[in-house]
Amino acid sequence: MKKFFKNAVGHVMTGIGYMLPLIVGASLVVAIPKIIALCMGITSLDPYAETEGFTHILYLIEQVGWTGIGLTNTVLAGFIAYSIADKPAIGAGLIGGMVASNTNAGFLGALIAAFAAGYTVKWAKEHIHLPDAMQQIMPLVICPFLATGAVALLMGVILAGPLSFINASLVEWLRQLCTSGTSQLVLALILGAMICSDMGGPINKSAWMAGNVLMTEGIFQPNVFINCAICIPPLAYAIATTIRKKRFSADLYEGGKGCWVMGFIGITEGAIPYTLVKPQVLIPVNMVGGALGAAVTCLLGATAEIPPVGGIYGFISIANGWAYLVGILAGALFIALVSTWLVNFNVNVEGDSSDISLDDIDIDITIE
Incomplete structure (x- = not known):
């Protein structure tokens, strides 16, 4: 079984x-x-x-x-x-x-x-x-x-x-969930954490798929939280390699330059080489950062009346797009600061962001 x-x-x-x-x-x-x-x-x-x-x-x-x-x-x-x-x-x-x-x-x-x-x-x-x-x-x-x-x-x-x-019952329940303040916040926390847990793995894909299922029913709000969280991990390590260069090996430091692009367009896999340095510590940090970013986006009132575009540039398709950007920045800064405080990345690990093949890249642009 x-x-x-x-x-x-x-x-x-x-x-x-x-x-x-x-x-x-x-x-x-x-x-x-x-x-x-x-x-x-x-x-x-x-x-x-x-x-x-x-x-x-x-x-x-x-x-x-x-x-x-x-x-x-x-x-x-x-x-x-x-x-x-x-x-x-x-x-x-x-x-x-x-x-x-x-x-x-x-x-x-x-x-x-x-x-x-x-x-x-x-x-x-x-x-x-x-x-x-x-x-x-x-x-x-x-x-x-x-x-x-x-x-x-x-x-x-x-x-x-x-x-x-x-x-029909499930969709209606989720629609009500998206209109209730407290429930919407819980949804943002859950989706943000799931997206940043395994970055392209089954948990990430499950959250992404849930957003797309709701999208086909005309429910766009969860995609705002998902799109926000998708950008956070790679952007976080791009920031981390910039502000704390001495904490990273030469390979990981160079990989951080690619993470700027991955964060901008929404490719969570860019954070994998950094997370592999100490996954038992960094996976929870990534999840908290994703949940924090999605929650901030929710609390500041980012909403979607039309299908939201993924990536940082997706703010143009979101009402109160500034709240979306603030959420991404909050989550990324949290991961950048906490990860470099807890972990020394100045070690050699197998693989960097340049080792990710095109077949492995999951561009999570979620719209409807």
């Missing part, structure tokens, strides 16, 4: 990895027209759906972005199924994700559909044995048919109603 859950987490992470370019691209295509419209004094592009001119073009571009965001559950489910059982499962997974969106079963429904499709194909491969002359129809006909049938029965007949109710 432990192995199953470990594999399941890996499959979900694969799905998220394939979904990330969709979210980033579609979100920016939504956000940029909105920001241009705001600069023109326009708060919504919907009234320009039937007009002509530049504002109508902005509306059309925005709608393309929303179409992409609407495919979130579809792509997620398709590639989770693909991770489980390869190409024969991807079609059923995509169908299941689309059904989950259409029936308001949401993210939970997409996960169930993906695992149903993937493990149906996996079971078929292991238990259905055809003559050699007919083996070619297994991946093209038998497996897709069985997987799609399983998804249709499960998502279209058995679970559509219950999952829709559960998803």
Whole structure:
């Protein structure tokens, strides 16, 4: 059972990895027209759906972005199924994700559909044995048919109603959570700590995914806290290497220059080489810094009425954007000061920020 859950987490992470370019691209295509419209004094592009001119073009571009965001559950489910059982499962997974969106079963429904499709194909491969002359129809006909049938029965007949109710109830609860002052602060603390805990690992991805799930439901506030926390760890170590150079080895000091860029655009992995010097001390410090930054952002009143853009420059998409910047700075300064007080980084560690490959980088731009 432990192995199953470990594999399941890996499959979900694969799905998220394939979904990330969709979210980033579609979100920016939504956000940029909105920001241009705001600069023109326009708060919504919907009234320009039937007009002509530049504002109508902005509306059309925005709608393309929303179409992409609407495919979130579809792509997620398709590639989770693909991770489980390869190409024969991807079609059923995509169908299941689309059904989950259409029936308001949401993210939970997409996960169930993906695992149903993937493990149906996996079971078929292991238990259905055809003559050699007919083996070619297994991946093209038998497996897709069985997987799609399983998804249709499960998502279209058995679970559509219950999952829709559960998803609607959960979304409403989270919406209420985001409007309550105390609850919103708790949410900011939790999300900030999660983002800065393993920096690109499963906990970080879980918080990021939660923000994207809420994003598809029109709840943007959690993404403000997530985007704030994402910038904090790399920016913190960039500041630390600048103000306390003698506490760092030559390699880590040089890596700090790259952390300025990673902090600016929101790549938490930039802080990993520094955290590895003494993880038992620095992981809690990072988590407190992330929680502090997100909490400050919350308390100072940073809000999002449109999809917030990730990175430090994301303040342009946030009401009271200065509060967002202050939160990032507060969290980064906390980590920079406390980490260099507790830990001497003037040692050789394996890897620096230049060792991070492009495949390892997770650009957490969260918008809707």
